[in-house]
Amino acid sequence: MKLSSKLTSMVALGTMVATAAAASEPIQPIRPVQSVNLAQVELGKKLYFDPRLSRSGFISCNSCHNLSMGGTDNLKTSIGHNWQEGPINAPTVLNSSLNVAQFWDGRARDLKEQAGGPIENPKEMAFSHTLTIHVLQSIPEYAIEFKQVFGVDEITIDEVTEAIAEFEKTLVTPNSRFDRWLLGEQEAITAQELAGYELFKTSGCAACHNGEAVGGTSFQKMGIVEPYQTSNPVEGRIAVTGKDADRFTFKVPTLRNVELTYPYFHDGEAETLTEAVDIMGRLQLGRKYTPDENHQIVAFLKTLTGEQPTFQLPILPPSRQDTPRPRPFD
Amino acid sequence: MKLSSKLTSMVALGTMVATAAAASEPIQPIRPVQSVNLAQVELGKKLYFDPRLSRSGFISCNSCHNLSMGGTDNLKTSIGHNWQEGPINAPTVLNSSLNVAQFWDGRARDLKEQAGGPIENPKEMAFSHTLTIHVLQSIPEYAIEFKQVFGVDEITIDEVTEAIAEFEKTLVTPNSRFDRWLLGEQEAITAQELAGYELFKTSGCAACHNGEAVGGTSFQKMGIVEPYQTSNPVEGRIAVTGKDADRFTFKVPTLRNVELTYPYFHDGEAETLTEAVDIMGRLQLGRKYTPDENHQIVAFLKTLTGEQPTFQLPILPPSRQDTPRPRPFD
Numbered sequence: 001m002k003l004s005s006k007l008t009s010m011v012a013l014g015t016m017v018a019t020a021a022a023a024s025e026p027i028q029p030i031r032p033v034q035s036v037n038l039a040q041v042e043l044g045k046k047l048y049f050d051p052r053l054s055r056s057g058f059i060s061c062n063s064c065h066n067l068s069m070g071g072t073d074n075l076k077t078s079i080g081h082n083w084q085e086g087p088i089n090a091p092t093v094l095n096s097s098l099n100v101a102q103f104w105d106g107r108a109r110d111l112k113e114q115a116g117g118p119i120e121n122p123k124e125m126a127f128s129h130t131l132t133i134h135v136l137q138s139i140p141e142y143a144i145e146f147k148q149v150f151g152v153d154e155i156t157i158d159e160v161t162e163a164i165a166e167f168e169k170t171l172v173t174p175n176s177r178f179d180r181w182l183l184g185e186q187e188a189i190t191a192q193e194l195a196g197y198e199l200f201k202t203s204g205c206a207a208c209h210n211g212e213a214v215g216g217t218s219f220q221k222m223g224i225v226e227p228y229q230t231s232n233p234v235e236g237r238i239a240v241t242g243k244d245a246d247r248f249t250f251k252v253p254t255l256r257n258v259e260l261t262y263p264y265f266h267d268g269e270a271e272t273l274t275e276a277v278d279i280m281g282r283l284q285l286g287r288k289y290t291p292d293e294n295h296q297i298v299a300f301l302k303t304l305t306g307e308q309p310t311f312q313l314p315i316l317p318p319s320r321q322d323t324p325r326p327r328p329f330d
Numbered sequence: 331m332k333l334s335s336k337l338t339s340m341v342a343l344g345t346m347v348a349t350a351a352a353a354s355e356p357i358q359p360i361r362p363v364q365s366v367n368l369a370q371v372e373l374g375k376k377l378y379f380d381p382r383l384s385r386s387g388f389i390s391c392n393s394c395h396n397l398s399m400g401g402t403d404n405l406k407t408s409i410g411h412n413w414q415e416g417p418i419n420a421p422t423v424l425n426s427s428l429n430v431a432q433f434w435d436g437r438a439r440d441l442k443e444q445a446g447g448p449i450e451n452p453k454e455m456a457f458s459h460t461l462t463i464h465v466l467q468s469i470p471e472y473a474i475e476f477k478q479v480f481g482v483d484e485i486t487i488d489e490v491t492e493a494i495a496e497f498e499k500t501l502v503t504p505n506s507r508f509d510r511w512l513l514g515e516q517e518a519i520t521a522q523e524l525a526g527y528e529l530f531k532t533s534g535c536a537a538c539h540n541g542e543a544v545g546g547t548s549f550q551k552m553g554i555v556e557p558y559q560t561s562n563p564v565e566g567r568i569a570v571t572g573k574d575a576d577r578f579t580f581k582v583p584t585l586r587n588v589e590l591t592y593p594y595f596h597d598g599e600a601e602t603l604t605e606a607v608d609i610m611g612r613l614q615l616g617r618k619y620t621p622d623e624n625h626q627i628v629a630f631l632k633t634l635t636g637e638q639p640t641f642q643l644p645i646l647p648p649s650r651q652d653t654p655r656p657r658p659f660d
Contacts, residue, residue, distance in 0.1 A: 049398050058393070058409050068379050068646045075656060079388050083413035085659050260648045272651050308645045315638045316398045318590045321602050326405060329415050 044167030057326025070260025076268030081126035141317030173306025196300030374497030387656025400590025406598030411456035471647030503636025526630030
C-alpha cells in the first residue's frame, strides 16, 4: 500500500469515527457552505451593504446585522429611521439559513421573505419596494448586473430579496472549537468547557438548543417554569398564528457565536452570558445553577464561536442624475 | 545588450517622458501609498469600523465616510447622534492625507487631529475620549493590540487617533484613467475628456483645483465673482482665524473620485456634477459654460475616479462584562 492511499484510508476512517461521534450528540458541526449561485451572492453582498435601500440613505442591512460584530448590532433593540427605537433585539444573520423560519416570531418563511421586511418597515429602513426598484434600476451598473444574474430587464423586489438571501446563505461560521471537538479533535476544548457541555445536555438546555445551529429549529415559550418579566410588549408567535397557546412563544435563537451576539433574549435585557444562563436555567428549567455551573456553561458557549465570514468590503456603484435622492430629514 | 536590460531602459525612458509630461501639468498623478506602519493600519482599520467609538454604539467613522461609497455618505449633510442633522457636507476621506489641513475650515492640522473631533462632537458620535478609552481598554484583544503596536499599557486618545490616521493614509486612489493619461497612456482618456481637461485649465478651474488631489491645497472664497446664496449658516475659515477676510472661505475640496462624492459644496446643495460645474463657472470664474462645455468638463471629472481601496471587512473583538454599554436612547 502506498503512503498516499494509506493516508487516505486513515483520513476516511477518522471521518467515520468523528461522524459517528457527532451523530450521537444533539449538536452537529456546521457544514461549510454547499451550493450557492456565486453571481447572486456578489450582487446580494452589494445590496446588503447599500444604504440606498433605506429612505434616509443611511441604513443598510449591515447597520443592524453588522458583519463586523457577529451579524448583529449589539444593542438592546435596534435604531431605525429617524432614530426610532425598535421593538425587538436584532437576531444575528450568521447561520440564519439554518433557522426553521425568520424573525423572532417566525413570520417569514425563509431568508428571501425576511429580506423584504425591514426595507418597508416604517420603524426600520422606512422605504418602499417600489422606490428601492427605482433606485436600483436608475443605476446602470446595478441594471446590468441584475440582467446578467437574473436575465431581467425590469428589476423587481423578487430578484432583490433573492440575491440578498443568497448572500446570507454564505454567512455560516464553521470550524468553531466545539465543532472541531465534535469532529474528533479532542484537545480542541478544555475539561471545563467539556463539563459545561455535559451540564448543558443533562440539565436540559439541549432539548431546545440543538442541531447544527444549536437552536433555530423550534418555537418555545419564554418562561416555562416561571414567567418572564419584561416591559417589552412584544408577544411572539401569537402575532402569526393567532393562537393563545403561542402567546410569548419565540423562535429558539441560535447559540452559535453567542459570545458575539450580546445582549440576549428578544428584548435584549440580558447583558451578559452569565445573566442569560442564570435566567434560562431558572425560567425554562426550574434550576438555579451554582456560580461554578454557570461558569462552566458559559465556557462551553464560548467554544461555539466559529470562523467569521471574511470578504472584501463591496464598492457600490454611484447614483445617477435621475436616481431618487435619500430623504433623511423629511 | 540583453533583452531584460533593454526593457529596463525602455521602461526608464517611458517613465522619464511621462514624468516630464506630468510635471508640466497642474495635476500630478496620485502616488501609491509610500511608507506606513502596517500594524497601526490594521488596528486603525478596526477602530474606523467600530461603532463603539460613539455614544449610541451605532455610528462609526465609516458611517459618514463610507468606504463603499467614495469615502462619504452621499447625503447633503450627515446624520449624527439621535438623528441630528449635521451642519455641513461630509468630505471624503479618500486621499485626505493630501489635504493641507482637515475639515472644510481647516481647523485640524492633520488626520490625527481630525480623528478625535467627531468622537466628541455632540452632533456626531456624541461620545467622549475618556469613555472611548474605557471601552477599548476593557476589551482584551484591543488592549493587547495597542500594547503590541504602541508599547503602551494604558491606551490614550493619542494612540487611537494615530492608528485611525495611519489607516486613513492608505486610502488613496491611484491609477485613475486621468493618471494613466498623465503617465503616458494616450488612449486612457477620450478626445471629449481631453477637451474637458483643456477647458478646465484654460478657464481657470486648475488655479485652485490642482496638485495630486486636484484640490485640498488652499483655502478660497466661495463666491468670488458673484456671491453664493445658501441658507446654510456655516461661515468657513473665519471660525478658525477670526479674520473677516476669511468669511465664507473654505478648503478647496479634492476633485479625485468626484463622480462618487455627490452631493457637492460645503452645504451639499449641488446634487449633480453638471450643476456644480455650472455654479462654479459663474460664481468663481464669471463664466457661463455652454451645455457642451459643461458636458466636456463633467466628462473630464469622471476620469478622476481611481482605484478604490479594497480590503477585508474587519472583524471586531466583542465587548466584555465590564465594557461600558452603548446608550442610544438616553
